Amino acid sequence: MMRAAVHLPDGGRGPGRHTVVDLDVLELRAAELVLPEATIRDERGGDLFGDGSLVFDHAQGGGPLVSPELDRQARAFGVVNAAYHTQRALRFVAAVLGRPLPHLVVRIGMHDQPRRWGGGHYRLPGQGAQSDPEAVSPAGEVHLGGGAGFVSTHHTQRYFHAPAHNPAIVSHEVGHHLCRHTADFRLNRLRPPQQQTNKKTALDEGTADVFTAVLLGTPDIYGWHRQAVPEGEQRRRKLDRRWTMAHFQGGRDRDPHTDGTVWASACWTARQRVTEAGFDPGRFDSLLLRGLELAGRDGGKGLAEEALRERRHFSRLVAAMVQVDQHLGPVVLGAMAEHGIHLGISNSDLSRAARAGQDRLVDA
Ligand SMILES: [Zn+2]
Structure with a gap:
């Protein structure tokens, strides 16, 4: 178990309460956390976890208008926050179903060219309009953009909307992994692993x-x-x-x-x-x-x-x-x-x- 700073859901209208929690981590790499049930990686690389800590300030989401140091901090927070909410969601499912879902890969900073992306999606390897040009794990992957645009409220400071900072987006995408490996609404299990449908x-x-x-x-x-x-x-x-x-x-x-x-x-x-x-x-x-x-x-x-x-x-x-x-x-x-x-x-x-x-x- 490691101490990790995350946004904890508080039922309010913000990203949650910045709180230090326990995270079960197997391995810490430069821009990647390996958990028992998932691997969370920032595809933009860099050394995010070199000093061995997982407690970061959210830095108001970082983004293009802050210093590289603050943006690095925000990216590190994003990986940890996405890891926590992925683990929380997958453990919730495993406790109810009595079995784990297949290992999930979560990739952050995806599809940020030519335009910044503020969303997330769940992807399986396949063909067609909604498939990814790059290799995707046949068990499914969550892709999160690096962020686009700002959210501001009357009572909070302007916050750069990085999807990895948003527990709702992370949980929703893990929800698709749940559907894929339970109800399987598109019968992907009957299709060749490299030709599943993302519709x-x-x-x-x-x-x-x-x-x-x-x-x-x-x-x-x-x-x-x-x-x-x-x-x-x-x-x-x-x-x-x-x-x-x-x-x-x-x-x-x-x-x-x-x-x-x-x-x-x-x-x-x-x-x-x-x-x-x-x-x-x-x-x-x-x-x-x-x-x-x-x-x-x-x-x-x-x-x-x-x-x-x-x-x-x-x-x-x-x-x-x-x-x-x-x-x-x-x-x-x-x-x-x-x-x-x-x-x-x-x-x-x-x-x-x-x-x-x-x-x-x-x-x-
Ligand atoms: Zn969706």
Whole structure:
């Protein structure tokens, strides 16, 4: 165990509370931390950990306007912070599932040319528009940009938005690793390891968001770096009760993050209903994770279009979830119904029904 300074989620609107915690590290290299469950590396290199300490100031994110020394400090903090949140998320999963996910590689400072990148993504080796030109581990990798732009609030100083400093972005990307190795919404396990698909479904994005909300303890997961986006807009991605199947659009051109807010919100409502019914919220978290695992079981249909279509359906994952914890079944189904999600119905039929219901309400 090493002492490490990180941003600890505090349920607030900032990046978290700068706190010293324990981090389980196997090996310390110049710009890389090797943990039992993941390797975190700053691809821009340099000597970040030469003096053997993992306690750094966040230096307001560093960035292009500060001295090289301050930026080095901010990069070091970013590696440590990303390592901590990756370890925290992966250990949470391993404790619930009783098995570890495959070793995850997290690479920071990626895709910063020709323009700076302030986002993150989860990548598998594959072809097509959303694949990476460079070699990617077949088990999956998280890529984080070096940062772009500043976040400022009325009560905090201007902060350079480096994704590795943002627990929400790190947790969301680890959420995709969870999905890939449990529910496997795109059946990547049946594809050749070098020809997997990176195209995400709404379920994948929504599950990554609700996983983030669980880890951060707030439904306003992007309340820090998207604070300029009104809470009532879907792209804020707040897990709000207003997002129902009536807001689901589907289709190739739709951003799966947007449709994913419906799934994430329904899960968050279910978690609240479970708590209101007198259960520990952890009961819901384990129902979700074990439901993902159950939904991932091979249906024996190979890569047929029908098998892929079924795996996109919210109702299929709900069915798996209520199967793993039948005590919570009625509570979870009731909460899902509040968002227009019912068993045995496709996403498009659910969204049509929800819109029709909404129209009736408007008429009345
Ligand atoms: Zn995502």
